[in-house]
Amino acid sequence: MGDPFYNLKNSIKKDFEGFSFSEVRKNAVKETIRRKQSHLELHYWTVETLKNILDSLQDEVKHGYDISTQLFRKNELSFKSNEGQLYILLHLLENKKIITSKWIEDRKYYSLTTKGKKFVADCEHKGSIQRASLKHLIEEASV
Numbered sequence: 001m002g003d004p005f006y007n008l009k010n011s012i013k014k015d016f017e018g019f020s021f022s023e024v025r026k027n028a029v030k031e032t033i034r035r036k037q038s039h040l041e042l043h044y045w046t047v048e049t050l051k052n053i054l055d056s057l058q059d060e061v062k063h064g065y066d067i068s069t070q071l072f073r074k075n076e077l078s079f080k081s082n083e084g085q086l087y088i089l090l091h092l093l094e095n096k097k098i099i100t101s102k103w104i105e106d107r108k109y110y111s112l113t114t115k116g117k118k119f120v121a122d123c124e125h126k127g128s129i130q131r132a133s134l135k136h137l138i139e140e141a142s143v
Helices: 006-015 023-036 047-056 064-073 084-095 114-126 128-132 134-142
Strands: 099-104 107-112
Touching: 047 064, 047 084, 047 114, 064 084, 064 107, 084 099, 107 114
Parallel strands: none
Antiparallel strands: 099 107
């Protein structure tokens, strides 16, 4: 039995034969994609936002809505127009082993890992100088 897409593949090959993008255009497309996905990297977020999230988890396990509410109370407005971004950042921090999560009933609860607690303690101990390198420490730890 032959390939059911044989004719389609040949048609596409003929239609796009000799079609190519310049290096400038390829780089422009790559840069656009990178910018649209930059929220998936820690460098996109401010140090204050990262610190506020870690602080909110310092004393107790919380679900996303509790974290969001606490951030708004601290006047952290990074997620005001798109609260879904908070969950993207929480997932990123979880992938970097800064926080952990578990499902309890129908809610996902987040807590600091040992590494996350260490970052919070280091920031409090060393003050604002350490805050500037919080992102660096998290990035470094995730390598």
